[in-house]
Amino acid sequence: MSTKPRPALLAEIKTIVGEGNFSPEGRHCHANPSSASEVSQLAICAAKHQATLIPVGNGGHSTPTDDLRPQILLNMRRMHHVLYLDPTSLVVHAQAGITGLVLEELLNRRGLTLGTFAPEGLGSTLGGLLSVRTPGKSSRQHGTLEDTVLGVSAVLSDGRSLHTRVAPRRASGPDFARVLCGSEGTLGIITSAHLRVHKLPESRLLAAFRLPSMGDAFTAVRLAMREEAAPAAMRIYDRAEAMMHLGEACQRDEALLVAATAGPTSLAACDRDLIASAVSAGGGKRGRDDIAVAWWERRTGKSEHAAPPAPNLQISATPRMLGPVYDAIVVTCEELGVHFRAHASRFDRDGGVLFVSVQGAQGAPLSAKSPKLQAIEEAAESAGAYLLGKPNASLQRYSDLLRDGLDPSSVLNPGVLR
């Protein structure tokens, strides 16, 4: 079988998306559809020509090494419209190609927001954000991004379009939108979604706290949440990370906790005070407000400081296990003679995420294949952490069966989730 798209296939793609909206490139053909209908036609076209259909957001894609079929790379950037904004229900219907950041900006102009998600997590297209589940898009106040989904529209491998029912909650079967969210384009291509949006908060309060240790900081967060504090965002820095991110000096084991609470003023103040009480119970004290302001400006992209290098280890843990996992990383790094720094954020009812930067002796970040990094990952897992980005291995067989049922010819994004 030829790996290059055949002329007949290219001609059909051109007919579907129009001149200028497709470009052959080796074994790929980039196609930029402008509607769900065109996506549907492309799916039919791919099946007919024994090609594969691979959704591409703003980023790259996975190419299966053992699949030699021609590939149609589906770039959704032309499907970037807000189709409807329902100001009564606070629901937006947007196409999959709009980026989270652009959508957020459009909403902000109307006094609305997707939620208190960190902008760094919203750079992808909406389709990409929903197709790939990561805990980077979660907050205590508004849950995860997929929690905001009321319904999705998608195209199946045979070109059929479907629209899951838009309702605040249903008891009419499983959550069909969740079949598609997280499926990474393997079960269907998301073409648009209805999302809950929120009014911009009436007020936002920022506060910083110092605690004797990272463990005390994790405990304070847990206690505050137990009292139902619902901050818009929280972050805990260890000493090295506090210096790197905020230029703030801490004592050897000290941790820095920054928090933003938002909503009606009295409720935002209440949430901030609940956090302060929890910090106090853990032997901590209030820090300077300008530290929290600096954090918030950095978080919202208003800081002039360059962003710190990306962490090379992201792990998630339940509220109780965050402390032990951090301690395990400390011990292991000391044993291995490597430097590390860490911060934790994305706290919600199920836990939080630790972002760890590990450097070798020369100060360079350890590569993903470094045995030392793998040893640290193993230590974290042994202490109760979950490494991000792995499929649920125990359900892989069912995942494959579901996929075979919906896409028997394996047309959709065959390179992932196998």
Next chain:
Amino acid sequence: MAELAPKELFGSLASIVGGKRVSIVKRDREVYARDMWPRLLINRRQGGELEHLPHAVVWPESEREVAAVIRYANKQGIAVIPYGGGSGVCGGVVPLRGGITIDLKRMDAIQSISREELVTDVQAGANGERFERELRSKGYTLGHFPSSIYCSTVGGWLACRAAGQLSTKYGKIEDRVVGLTFVTGKGEVIKTDEFARARRGPDWTQLIVGSEGCLGIITSARLRISPAPEITVLRGFEFDNVQEGTRAIRKVMQRGLKPAVVRLYDEVDTFINHISIFESHSEEALETDGLCPWPTKDSGALPALPTPGGEGTRKSGGAGERAMGLGRKLASRIKHGATAAALARPKLVNSTFGALANTVSNSGCKMIIGLEGPRLRTEVEAQLTFAAIERAGGRDEGEEPGLRWLAHRYAVSYKMSPLFREGGFVDTMEVASTWERLPDLYESVKAAIAAHAVVMAHFSHAYADGCSIYFSFAGRAEGLQETQNKYDEIWRAGMAAATRVGGTISHHHGIGLLKGQAMHTEHRESMTLFRALKNTFDPNNIMNPGKMGLPLHGEMSIL
């Protein structure tokens, strides 16, 4: 299914669970042939025969036994129907192909409570009220209080995506679940309770919750719990009409406030509720009525909550009082003898009640709203909430209406019996939509039902983006066949009205047999996803076949 030899079936099942936990006795099979679906109650009341019986009932005590029974059934092509408390109202447990009904109530252990993680592991057969009582004794709550709490199970809640009365704060059961242990239609045990947000791929828990036993059987669940509330604050408000009341709820929810409960009764429901305060239940009938038991006050089955004193907030004098008197008389006649006449003329009764409700000008629409949780935050949130309600036109009636609701909040489930006894029927239809579509949903469904039955509604289970409407209706016709026809027509019309305006056919009761056809109207091409899930977990279609719009026999084409 091939013809089953009862003794052979008994022997095979006894080899798995032991002879004492299998029955092929007809009386047992009859008990497990139905749930609380009103259509079945009509049939039973009017002397109809049960059309479908399971061939056997088993009471497993472990996940291993459940899996073994299903493996056996799968091999033999025998249908399997899971059974919890039997409180479903959609016929979800009717054994359309006979088969084996698996009662999970012996699997009722609370396996763990994690104080630091605020999660609990509980088996599916745990009774709702006992489970909550156990959690409370340790200082926690699940926050899930369906009116069926005394006769429903954790597994049943998860199977049909149930909602409790305080769902506005705690969420529906799907919001409380972290993971599941689940036996597929092939008899394989899977666990979905890995730390889901760290994993790639779909959220399997949410693909199983709400599948009503059509994919397999949930045997245990990991659920989120909360510290038991330190305070509960309840308040009643009064609005001129439904539009003002729903607008107030929307404003509260969209401000980010989270009351535990909000219930807005439309004019007729407000009126009927008001009347019912002065009507005592007929305990005399209970002694002779074994079909729809109504727990007595001292039976221990109803909650021992404080009963508010006094006569309530009834206002007296003038046309309002006269109308109220007329209304009470009408309600009393319905209850005590003239049911047939009243329910046979639903349009007249609807218009009479509507007019009376309007005449009782100081009645309007009642709202119950309450908050609970830790003292400090709840007090702050309550102040903001009540102030917002007042600003939106609500007239504060103090805490009395809220306390009264709290005291009687489970009683509604036991009020059906008198109407069935009189040859009528009563049922509820719970639909939902976004706020934008809610007025259309309310008017359309109400009109559809009102053509055939006396109807009233309340709005509850509110969200920032929408709300559920709970319609209660009562009707009657001559003879079993006509009564069933009328009942079916109400549901056909109601479901069509709901889907036509973009609502969902069910907010928390589920689908079962009742709404199977409407599943296709609501989901259309999305049923493809359901069929794919069915083929993934239950390729031989043995799990609760014929429910939720899925086929009764044979294999399915997915695409």
